[in-house]
Amino acid sequence: MSEQAAMMSEAANDTAVGATMAMSTSSPPPTSPAKPKLDLTLYLVTSSSLLPPNATLESHIESAIKGGVTIVQLREKNLDTAPFIALGKRIHSITKKYGVPLLINDRVDVALAVGCEGAHIGWDDMDYTTARNLLGPTAIIGLSVSNVTQASLAASTTADYIGIGPVFPTRTKPDASTPLYPPGVRQILELIYSKRPELPSVAIGSINATNLQAVLYKSRPAEGLPLAGVAVVSAIISSTDPESAASTLLSLHKAPPPWAPPPQSQTTVFTHFYLPLILSKVVTIIRSIKEHKPLVHHITNAVVKNFSANITLATGGSPIMSENMEEVADLAAITPHSACLVNMGTSGPAERRLYALAIKENNKAGKPIVFDPVGAGATGTRKETVRWVLDECGYVDVIKGNEGEIRTVAGEGIRMKGVDSDVGGGVEELVKVVKGVAGRERNVVVATGATDVLSDGTRTILVMNGHPFQALVTGMGCALGSVLCAALAANKDDKLMSCLAAVLLYNTAAERAVKRDGAKGPGSFSVAFLDELYEIGELCAKGEGSWLNDVKVEFM
Numbered sequence: 001m002s003e004q005a006a007m008m009s010e011a012a013n014d015t016a017v018g019a020t021m022a023m024s025t026s027s028p029p030p031t032s033p034a035k036p037k038l039d040l041t042l043y044l045v046t047s048s049s050l051l052p053p054n055a056t057l058e059s060h061i062e063s064a065i066k067g068g069v070t071i072v073q074l075r076e077k078n079l080d081t082a083p084f085i086a087l088g089k090r091i092h093s094i095t096k097k098y099g100v101p102l103l104i105n106d107r108v109d110v111a112l113a114v115g116c117e118g119a120h121i122g123w124d125d126m127d128y129t130t131a132r133n134l135l136g137p138t139a140i141i142g143l144s145v146s147n148v149t150q151a152s153l154a155a156s157t158t159a160d161y162i163g164i165g166p167v168f169p170t171r172t173k174p175d176a177s178t179p180l181y182p183p184g185v186r187q188i189l190e191l192i193y194s195k196r197p198e199l200p201s202v203a204i205g206s207i208n209a210t211n212l213q214a215v216l217y218k219s220r221p222a223e224g225l226p227l228a229g230v231a232v233v234s235a236i237i238s239s240t241d242p243e244s245a246a247s248t249l250l251s252l253h254k255a256p257p258p259w260a261p262p263p264q265s266q267t268t269v270f271t272h273f274y275l276p277l278i279l280s281k282v283v284t285i286i287r288s289i290k291e292h293k294p295l296v297h298h299i300t301n302a303v304v305k306n307f308s309a310n311i312t313l314a315t316g317g318s319p320i321m322s323e324n325m326e327e328v329a330d331l332a333a334i335t336p337h338s339a340c341l342v343n344m345g346t347s348g349p350a351e352r353r354l355y356a357l358a359i360k361e362n363n364k365a366g367k368p369i370v371f372d373p374v375g376a377g378a379t380g381t382r383k384e385t386v387r388w389v390l391d392e393c394g395y396v397d398v399i400k401g402n403e404g405e406i407r408t409v410a411g412e413g414i415r416m417k418g419v420d421s422d423v424g425g426g427v428e429e430l431v432k433v434v435k436g437v438a439g440r441e442r443n444v445v446v447a448t449g450a451t452d453v454l455s456d457g458t459r460t461i462l463v464m465n466g467h468p469f470q471a472l473v474t475g476m477g478c479a480l481g482s483v484l485c486a487a488l489a490a491n492k493d494d495k496l497m498s499c500l501a502a503v504l505l506y507n508t509a510a511e512r513a514v515k516r517d518g519a520k521g522p523g524s525f526s527v528a529f530l531d532e533l534y535e536i537g538e539l540c541a542k543g544e545g546s547w548l549n550d551v552k553v554e555f556m
């Protein structure tokens, strides 16, 4: 008998996690044991090479289980068979104590020898059918997928779960495929759901305490199973306190993300029948800006700072223009009513670091972020900045841009001339794009133009108010970001409703401004516009909504 065969036969006599977790090695016994309970909430995948100095894998795994890890995978790329099996047995004796399943990565032979609960199989490893035949029907078998084609094949097996990755670029697996980012994970979840609706999945690849909630939130399909959990290597294995690293990840998994609207808060039905109710909410939101005087932290371009500050003040908000990295966390936490504008009008490497920090800190504090992808399609650098902000920096509550910018965000190969948008698609086409981006990002998108299009992916509104002079004043477009921030900071319940209030305020102020005496061109218009913003705020403070009599909105 070979050494490997001897070990496999010895392992068959080992007891797995209780009787229920034993797995068969040949033909199943007459009364087949049940499959071990599979809880993928927090999946620890190991790598001894990433342990901190002096730590042992055994103690690290035990601590991580105490912190809340629900399943462990032994993934050791540089171990020969015998030491791999020996390590597997030591780890299994720990995981069994806690009733946590242990799987072996890639090596079905080692899984059999250890007598643990199953194996995780990659695309280049043993084929699923052979692995299932060897491990038996009660073993847990997981399969890796990195694209929809693999997902389709994996979902046609009887695998117990799917590992989807990499979500982000990761140093832990140098040969990993192209990152999927949360929207790519969502596409795979939708595909899996269409083939095997009950099949659970985990995501893997650079998931940590900073991005876990964004991964779960942004990858959630409109219909079907969300991710059952996340799988991590370095976030726990490289920590010097694996118990607290695991418990932090677990609590983040269980808590709703701070940016999620309170349950049942989005009750506004956007139809013409409800227009009076919608407009009365608009008045309430603008009044609440006056009441709360929300702080609007501007990270914006040099060209528009002064104008944006004045617009914020006229609306009833409190502007601060700060690009100091040291202040970002304090500004996000200083008051319950604040929001942050990230406008990439003039952006270089230092600004990009600032955007990342601002998004992270405001996400943590549950404060809304409005992202303005200025000139998104103009250069490769800007396109990459947009991709990076949305895919890798966290969650942005609102994306506001002109048609060209929003189409670029959607992934269209628009070539913009600077920051202007003259892509010339029809409104119907733009509605599809705006809805698509909002659905993909699970946020609100505001596309500005002669007709403004607002959508949260489900509810879509067209606003046909405003005046052509708005396009002739530098900073007019950017400063709408300030008003969106003020409205979102004052009312977090329904973000689309807050955006609608901001857009109606802005465009109605423009229409009223040109009717003022002396507003004959863009210069005098911009002054009259500030006055009108202020005056409409005063009207709303008195509960007065007659300024909304001329609104032109369409609900879709």
Ligand SMILES: Cc1ncc(COP(=O)(O)OP(=O)(O)O)c(N)n1
Residues within 6 Å of the ligand: 043, 045, 073, 075, 105, 106, 120, 121, 122, 123, 125, 142, 143, 144, 145, 162, 163, 164, 165, 173, 202, 204, 231
């Ligand atoms: C939970 C989980 N998902 C995916 C993988 C990746 O497995 P694989 O494709 O076999 O790559 P290696 O881990 O062998 O590098 C995983 N291990 N766990």
Ligand SMILES: Cc1nc(C(=O)O)sc1CCOP(=O)(O)O
Residues within 6 Å of the ligand: 045, 144, 145, 146, 163, 164, 165, 166, 167, 170, 171, 172, 173, 176, 177, 204, 205, 206, 207, 231, 232, 233, 234, 235
């Ligand atoms: C083991 C593994 N599999 C991946 C996949 O894409 O299938 S990514 C990956 C490494 C995950 O490690 P970390 O959490 O340290 O980034």
